Amino acid sequence: MPKIEPRTLSGFMELLPNEQILFNQMKEKIQKTYERFGFLPLDTPIIESAEVLLAKAGGETEKQIYRFQKGDNDLALRFDLTVPLAKYVAKNYGSLSFPFRRYQIGKVYRGERAQKGRYREFYQCDIDIIGDGELDLINDAEMPSIIYSIFKELGFDDFTIKINNRKILNGLFEGVNQKDNSTEILRIIDKIEKIGKESVIEELRKLSVEEDQIKFIMNFIEIDGTSDEKLEKLESLGINNETYKNGVEELKSVIKNVRLFGVPEENFKVDLTIARGLDYYTGTVYETFLNNYRELGSVCSGGRYENLAEYYTDKSLPGVGISIGLTRLFYKLNELNIIKADKKSISDILIIPITENLEEPIKLATEIRSLGINTEIYLNDKKLKAKFKYADKLEIPYVIVIGDDEIKNHKIKLKDMKTGEEKEINMDAKEIKIAIS
Amino acid sequence: MPKIEPRTLSGFMELLPNEQILFNQMKEKIQKTYERFGFLPLDTPIIESAEVLLAKAGGETEKQIYRFQKGDNDLALRFDLTVPLAKYVAKNYGSLSFPFRRYQIGKVYRGERAQKGRYREFYQCDIDIIGDGELDLINDAEMPSIIYSIFKELGFDDFTIKINNRKILNGLFEGVNQKDNSTEILRIIDKIEKIGKESVIEELRKLSVEEDQIKFIMNFIEIDGTSDEKLEKLESLGINNETYKNGVEELKSVIKNVRLFGVPEENFKVDLTIARGLDYYTGTVYETFLNNYRELGSVCSGGRYENLAEYYTDKSLPGVGISIGLTRLFYKLNELNIIKADKKSISDILIIPITENLEEPIKLATEIRSLGINTEIYLNDKKLKAKFKYADKLEIPYVIVIGDDEIKNHKIKLKDMKTGEEKEINMDAKEIKIAIS
Numbered sequence: 001m002p003k004i005e006p007r008t009l010s011g012f013m014e015l016l017p018n019e020q021i022l023f024n025q026m027k028e029k030i031q032k033t034y035e036r037f038g039f040l041p042l043d044t045p046i047i048e049s050a051e052v053l054l055a056k057a058g059g060e061t062e063k064q065i066y067r068f069q070k071g072d073n074d075l076a077l078r079f080d081l082t083v084p085l086a087k088y089v090a091k092n093y094g095s096l097s098f099p100f101r102r103y104q105i106g107k108v109y110r111g112e113r114a115q116k117g118r119y120r121e122f123y124q125c126d127i128d129i130i131g132d133g134e135l136d137l138i139n140d141a142e143m144p145s146i147i148y149s150i151f152k153e154l155g156f157d158d159f160t161i162k163i164n165n166r167k168i169l170n171g172l173f174e175g176v177n178q179k180d181n182s183t184e185i186l187r188i189i190d191k192i193e194k195i196g197k198e199s200v201i202e203e204l205r206k207l208s209v210e211e212d213q214i215k216f217i218m219n220f221i222e223i224d225g226t227s228d229e230k231l232e233k234l235e236s237l238g239i240n241n242e243t244y245k246n247g248v249e250e251l252k253s254v255i256k257n258v259r260l261f262g263v264p265e266e267n268f269k270v271d272l273t274i275a276r277g278l279d280y281y282t283g284t285v286y287e288t289f290l291n292n293y294r295e296l297g298s299v300c301s302g303g304r305y306e307n308l309a310e311y312y313t314d315k316s317l318p319g320v321g322i323s324i325g326l327t328r329l330f331y332k333l334n335e336l337n338i339i340k341a342d343k344k345s346i347s348d349i350l351i352i353p354i355t356e357n358l359e360e361p362i363k364l365a366t367e368i369r370s371l372g373i374n375t376e377i378y379l380n381d382k383k384l385k386a387k388f389k390y391a392d393k394l395e396i397p398y399v400i401v402i403g404d405d406e407i408k409n410h411k412i413k414l415k416d417m418k419t420g421e422e423k424e425i426n427m428d429a430k431e432i433k434i435a436i437s
Numbered sequence: 438m439p440k441i442e443p444r445t446l447s448g449f450m451e452l453l454p455n456e457q458i459l460f461n462q463m464k465e466k467i468q469k470t471y472e473r474f475g476f477l478p479l480d481t482p483i484i485e486s487a488e489v490l491l492a493k494a495g496g497e498t499e500k501q502i503y504r505f506q507k508g509d510n511d512l513a514l515r516f517d518l519t520v521p522l523a524k525y526v527a528k529n530y531g532s533l534s535f536p537f538r539r540y541q542i543g544k545v546y547r548g549e550r551a552q553k554g555r556y557r558e559f560y561q562c563d564i565d566i567i568g569d570g571e572l573d574l575i576n577d578a579e580m581p582s583i584i585y586s587i588f589k590e591l592g593f594d595d596f597t598i599k600i601n602n603r604k605i606l607n608g609l610f611e612g613v614n615q616k617d618n619s620t621e622i623l624r625i626i627d628k629i630e631k632i633g634k635e636s637v638i639e640e641l642r643k644l645s646v647e648e649d650q651i652k653f654i655m656n657f658i659e660i661d662g663t664s665d666e667k668l669e670k671l672e673s674l675g676i677n678n679e680t681y682k683n684g685v686e687e688l689k690s691v692i693k694n695v696r697l698f699g700v701p702e703e704n705f706k707v708d709l710t711i712a713r714g715l716d717y718y719t720g721t722v723y724e725t726f727l728n729n730y731r732e733l734g735s736v737c738s739g740g741r742y743e744n745l746a747e748y749y750t751d752k753s754l755p756g757v758g759i760s761i762g763l764t765r766l767f768y769k770l771n772e773l774n775i776i777k778a779d780k781k782s783i784s785d786i787l788i789i790p791i792t793e794n795l796e797e798p799i800k801l802a803t804e805i806r807s808l809g810i811n812t813e814i815y816l817n818d819k820k821l822k823a824k825f826k827y828a829d830k831l832e833i834p835y836v837i838v839i840g841d842d843e844i845k846n847h848k849i850k851l852k853d854m855k856t857g858e859e860k861e862i863n864m865d866a867k868e869i870k871i872a873i874s
Contacts, residue, residue: 004492006527006749009510012482014525016532017539020478036806038784038813040831041457045449045558046483046544047503055441066484066512068505070548073446075503088451090443095453097830099817102454107483111507121482131817138795138816149806260796262803312443347475358575359697366582366699369473376475379575380536380568393534394477 011112011120013327018395021346022339023330027105029153030125030324034103037146039127042104044084050076052087055311064110077109081126081323082308089130090312098132099139105326117335119327128321130308135318137250140284140304141257143322147288147300148263150324155340158291159299161263162271165251166281166303168234169272171244172220176213185209186275189221193273194297220272227255227270234272247283254284282306286322296332300324344395347376348436352387354403360427361402367429373436391417398436402427448549448557450764455832458783459776460767464542466590467562467761471540474583476564479541481521487513489524492748501547514546518563518760519745526567527749535569536576542763554772556764565758567745572755574687577721577741578694580759584725584737585700587761592777595728596736598700599708600664602688603718603740605671606709608681609657613650622646623712626658630710631734657709664692664707671709684720691721719743723759733769737761781832784813785873789824791840797864798839801849804866810873828854835873839864 008014015023035041050067053076066077078084081104089100105125112118127146129139144161151159169189173182188203197218204214223233234248251270258268276285283304290296302322309317333339349368353361361377368375376396378387384401391399399415406412406427413422414435425431445451452460472478487504490513503514515521518541526537542562549555564583566576581598588596606626610619625640634655641651660670671685688707695705713722720741727733739759746754770776786805790798798814805812813833815824821838828836836852843849843864850859851872862868 001747003750004488004748006524006746007486007489008482008524008528009484009486009512012484014481016529017477017479020480023480024478035783036809036811038787038811040454040783041461042454043457043460044451045445047446047449047546047558049444049446051441052444066505066507068503070503075446087443087445091445092453097827101813109484121484134817136817142814142816145803257795260799262799309443310438311441313440346472346477350475358694362697362699369586372473374473374475376538377579379579380571380573390534 009120011118013119013121013331018344019334021344022334022341023326025342026154026330026339027123027125027326030150030326031103031105033146033150033153034125034127036149037101037127037142039101039103042085042088042102043106044078044081044088044104046077046107046109047075048078048084048087050074053078053083056083061110064112066109066111079110080108081106081124082128082321085126085128085130086309086317087312089317090309090315093313093315098130099135100130101127102130103127117328117331119331122325122327125324125326126321128308128319130317130319133316133318135320137253138257140250140320141254141261143284143286143302143320144258144263144268145261147286147322148267150300151288151290156290159267160289160291161268161300162274162287162289163251163254163258163268164271164274164285165247165254165283166275166285167243167247167283168251169247169275171241171247172217172239174243175239175241176216178209178213181207181209183279185217189217189273190275192221223272227268230270230272231255250283276301276303280305284320293332293336293338296329299329343397345397346374347394347396348373349375349398349400349432350378350387350391350394350396351375352378352384352399352401354384354401355407357404357407360407364400364402364427364429368432371429371433373433400432446557448555450556450558450768455781456771458781459771459778460763462779463591463767463776464560464562464763467587467763468540468542470583470587470590471562471564473586474538474564474579476538476540479522479525479539480543481515481518481525481541483514483544483546484512485515485521485524487511490515490520493520498547501549503546503548516547517545518543518561519565519758522563522565522567523746524749526754527746527752530750530752535567536572537567538564539567540564554765554768556768559762559764562761562763563758565745565756567754567756570753570755572757574690575694577687577691577757578698580721580723580739580757581695581700581705582698584723584759585704587737588725588727593727596704597726597728598705598737599711599724599726600688600691600695600705601708601711601722602684602691602720603712603722604680604684604720605688606684606712608678608684609654609676611680612676612678613653615646615650618644618646620716622654626654626710627712629658660709664705667707667709668692687720713738713740717742721757730769730773730775733766736766780834782834783811784831784833785810786812786835786837786869787815787824787828787831787833788812789815789821789828789836789838791821791838792844794841794844797844801837801839801864801866805869808866808870810870837869
């Protein structure tokens, strides 16, 4: 029979089991942290009506989208988790409790040009808090504490959550009569980390921003010092624009409360260059950087928005949220070999029977499992060496070989596969549990 | 602004949070049980090249598939988890350890005619054990013990895992010279649970099976008694066909070992009418029925197959596996209101601050979380009554109100939302943990 080549599409991550175990641990840690803060789970369809999904989209997004017909239906695959959330909240408004705190961890699809480390199918891990009509600013201060918990949980210490407020920048541009250009200027400033100061100035010039305005803007975003010093400078500039003043007040309050939420000083700071892309965010914005791995870019970003679902409903639904692009993050961390694994295998114990009497080995496995320990029985007829090689390749930490003698004497040898050490103990699930913990 | 109706496509499940919590608990129990037996996680792309995905498909499947072009690529959404597994094993053959035990829990897509309780996007929860060239029959006996563990874990006691062997039926048809018709006859017999005996006979007649052969077949599949009595009768029929004899031997061995794996007598039985669809399975087959809810049909099915990946590789890869269609199962159980919830909320505790001093409530929340308890702080400025209503609607079991007095005296009242009872204890995370457990 002619064979078809078993290939996976480029831009789609498919891991070997040992990598998948690491990936799942990261995913589970993020999920557990979101739940620890009381976020409710949500799981929306991957396919939506194109009309619904593209209500707001345009430009790049629309080009990248997977869109197709099925029967008479014009369908599309979700390209983020925010639009499905907006649809969901608008649709179920009457059934939800507000503030609605939800997390969603799921795959999204963007038909980008495939390149190393860029994915067409990737996991986003999102939380959002949606208010009904209003949402207190203190919610903006809780987000960094959740980001902090997650990256600590993932084993990182040296990371910085950068915080800014879009109103400050918007007000500033209004002040220098660049309000019409503000989206474009924000987009340029947002790239400073990536393209550098000189290129930012170059791009501002192309936009016909005048030299003294460029100088003013650059001076502004280079305001330095501690977070408190920056906040003080922002206030002392004497800018009289209302949006600006409002933004400074908000940022001040958020920073104060981020401290209250217990985020250590070294893990957050005011950064006036953070703008977060285009027109979505309207207040607080966040980006997160692993300081030893700046090349990863922001590993967790988000912000405050005025209205989640204006394309679907008249209801005012302000919100604040963050998102982790897990697939890309995993790819990079895995490449750098810096993922801290809790365990490298699924099975904690491999039981190898070398007897016709399978009753006792199976009974023991069942008892060990009932104590919450993942236990596998090697059931195939291979040489003992092959069975140990199997445990070795799967990095299963403990092996128990059970033959007729072990059954007769009710004693087994528990082999630690890392040290090679063997320990003789009773053939008893509880004793085995103690011995491996 | 004109609004777009925020609708979800028909045939796509989208749950409210309280239902999503139940769904996730079921999913997690299945996953944890699979891991408890040492199955490795796998997560393949939802989109594959149509050529790869449809290597084997035909007929109904091909009609139902979501297939579309993106650029020059002919793409399709996976319609099960078996074909992606076959591709994966063929592709990564050299990197895997055999027997390869993997689980995958993920969404699959079939553009079926939408009707109540039928889904176009649904979760499958699969495990398979794949051998390299051979796979011992004892693996077929482990599967029912995993099915047993899962449904016990899901809170069911009265269920039956029905076990048969395709070789018995195949051999039987060879014996009555109906080998060419055997696939068709199996398909008809498979429906006996659904359409009844008379309709089966009717359909066999339409197939031009002779009356005495029909009688022979019907007598056969109606062989009754205990599993052991059935096995004995199968042997005593004196059928001399090799396939048949081989099948009886295998079934006997599997039943013996299912007992060894600790599945209680009342939870499994030989059922000679189980055939499992078309041409995929070649040996042992399983179906699982909740006896008080027969209308659900089989809730977990599977079997042994000779060759997983023949469309991709010359390697012989025999396997055995089971699958749970979780979305439909959840829908039915939820409709019947018989899902046993471990907990009905994500948050275990809601802290309601009624003070300007947020430092203490936040500190307490952080400490409670560090003990593994999901804790939410109500951060919005509402009347106390509205805050309690929020806890009530979300079915959060405990509420702690913290005002200035509580902070001063370092005492809080822990309110049990179910009983209304209030308990005064120290404002201390550990004491709170003890009080709620």
